[in-house]
Amino acid sequence: MTETSLDGSPYIFGHDYRSSIRLNYQHMLIKKLCDEQLLSPNVHQSIASRSSIRIADIATGTALWLTELSDVFPAHAELHGFDISSNQYPPQEWLPKNVFLHEHDAFKPFAPEYLGSFDVVNLRFFITLLNKENIQPLLSNLITLLKPGGFLQWLDFDPRSAGAIAIDPNLPMPRTQSVVTMIRKAQPDVNLWILHDAEPFEAAGLDTTAYKSIHLRNYLRPVWNHCHIMGMKELARRLSRDTTGGSDKLSPLLQQIKELEAEFAQGASIDAQWFMMIGRMPGAPR
Numbered sequence: 001m002t003e004t005s006l007d008g009s010p011y012i013f014g015h016d017y018r019s020s021i022r023l024n025y026q027h028m029l030i031k032k033l034c035d036e037q038l039l040s041p042n043v044h045q046s047i048a049s050r051s052s053i054r055i056a057d058i059a060t061g062t063a064l065w066l067t068e069l070s071d072v073f074p075a076h077a078e079l080h081g082f083d084i085s086s087n088q089y090p091p092q093e094w095l096p097k098n099v100f101l102h103e104h105d106a107f108k109p110f111a112p113e114y115l116g117s118f119d120v121v122n123l124r125f126f127i128t129l130l131n132k133e134n135i136q137p138l139l140s141n142l143i144t145l146l147k148p149g150g151f152l153q154w155l156d157f158d159p160r161s162a163g164a165i166a167i168d169p170n171l172p173m174p175r176t177q178s179v180v181t182m183i184r185k186a187q188p189d190v191n192l193w194i195l196h197d198a199e200p201f202e203a204a205g206l207d208t209t210a211y212k213s214i215h216l217r218n219y220l221r222p223v224w225n226h227c228h229i230m231g232m233k234e235l236a237r238r239l240s241r242d243t244t245g246g247s248d249k250l251s252p253l254l255q256q257i258k259e260l261e262a263e264f265a266q267g268a269s270i271d272a273q274w275f276m277m278i279g280r281m282p283g284a285p286r
């Protein structure tokens, strides 16, 4: 069964250790592409010297982004992660003392103690759950967490950038192309809700402070290809669980993944860009 939040699209991936490996691997890739910065340097600078700091990570997954922040902020900074499922959380005993993880659906109102209390709210890799109807309700809900002057940072894959490319332009790559088609079909209406740059944040009433495109580097293409293979394998496992009740029957998708691996090994890849949007809650910081 796919997990459905009342207001979000279903989350099509899993929550087992293989899903965690994929998220942590993806984390390493995007961190490299962001020059090892977890927060945009302007946001970091603006909050680093405050005497009280609270940061929230929405849909935190394995909480790796959040726990790494504990290395760059003083121990008095409170770091809160929220996710609809706690299955990928590390044991509480292994968390830094200032990291707190909660189970919470991002589309549902947050508890009163969190409202208006965060300097930064971070959202990363959530786009597969979004559409024209739920993007603004989600942003409105996340904004309730921000202090005046607080920042909303959203980093995600831009599905419009997906394209099949290869070292040799004559290489047949039907499987790579079908993954691209799948990515594009999953978000057919994205142009209706991200019209340009940080426009969804403007529509939500934030002062937009930055919009940046992040480009893949060629030497990281193998890592990005691995992310696709792991993602496809996760979908195949899910499909086989849903259709065969958990038997090990080889799904046709697994055969196609083998063919995808072969195309990738010959130099095919999926082109990609990510975006980072930053918005700021109106009002003076306190």
Ligand SMILES: C[S@@+](CC[C@H](N)C(=O)[O-])C[C@H]1O[C@@H](n2cnc3c(N)ncnc32)[C@H](O)[C@@H]1O
Pocket: 005, 008, 011, 023, 024, 027, 058, 059, 060, 061, 062, 065, 082, 083, 084, 085, 104, 105, 106, 107, 123, 124, 125, 126, 129
């Ligand atoms: C692709 S993962 C990204 C995890 C993490 N943000 C990262 O960058 O590694 C998406 C996460 O969204 C969570 N999720 C799905 N639906 C959610 C919802 N309605 N509210 C909160 N979290 C949700 C999933 O459990 C999963 O951990």
